[in-house]
Amino acid sequence: MSVEELARTMLELFLAEMVLCTDRFEEPDVEFWSDSYDDTATRARQLAHEVLAYKAAKTRYRQSRAGNPRNVVAVLLYNVSHSAKRDEECRALWGRRLEEGYDLDRVTCVEEALDLVRDLRGAYLSEEMVGRLVGRVVNLGRISSRIGEEYQRLCGGEAHA
């Protein structure tokens, strides 16, 4: 396995950590593995900022009384499910799973969270299906704009530096 492939796994792992809400990674971890994944500095920085924006939004929601970090997880899972070519079979499978009561509470370790991230690609979950998966009704558009704010803040912070 090459370092680039390992870096890709590591970055997927960071997403899985966020799905699990354990978040056992820090900014230097993301930066190092983004650089290892993409040797173009600009692209590596953009990738790191995207990942860190989700983490920053989760932290913000965790500190807020009204917010819930699972809202950010909902956006993350929605985007993951839209990240590959649409697979109708995969979508139908997830539809059945959710009908049978599958939800995020069944994911108890990071390997299962990583499996979820990998399985969801191409499932093209609807907003309602994602809500069922995370166990709450989430306004994905609104949460996504908050994540966008965090992303802009990270990019702006670097521009100022």
Next chain:
Amino acid sequence: MPRDNGIHQPWDSIKHLLSPRPAGGSVKSKHPRRTVLRAYIKGALPDRPASWTRERAERLSNGKLRDWTYLEVAAHVADCARCRARLDSLRQAPFSERISALERLRHVVTQPRWATVGWVLAGAQAAVLVGLVMWSGFFANPEPETGNSISFPLLNGVSEYHAFSHSSALWVQFAPQAPWDEVTSWLQSLEVEVLGPDAAGRYLIVGDDITRDLVESGPWVVHVESPVEEGDEP
């Protein structure tokens, strides 16, 4: 709907990251040990190394890493079916198999019920040890001050009367450095009756006239006196 409402932003780079990857490339020459996997399950590993370096990343990707951290084990397990199976098996194993012997002992000792049993066993062990020491005679039968003498039946009124009624009875004192196994053998060869020692460290030897002569000229004898002086009534 989803693509136009801005839900995907920021996502372009992550989307590229998650694109399907070519098969293969997951073979690793070395795997984390069972103890490392146990620590991983328990959350006892450090999250990351002190610093990430390209050299460390290459060691991890080549399966040559020794000091595993949480993120490294997680990344290895993500693409290693063998370690994933080992991990699942460890997670499903009973608690006693999931932890090492030392951890098991620590766990047992910290359980209130087993801690009580442990203290009772420790107390019993201490009592047995004290009993053994006392039984060995350390307290019950202290050595005389000379430290290297032997003991015979202690003097009492009956034996003293019996001894004094014999003109051949002798009080004998041996040299402190006398080899007591040889002294004992010598007294046995004389076929005499030996009593003592008394408070002064003397032995009363009861025999006949021949014995008296032999004892007086015997080895390691430093002092001889007769309890019945010549002409006294027995």
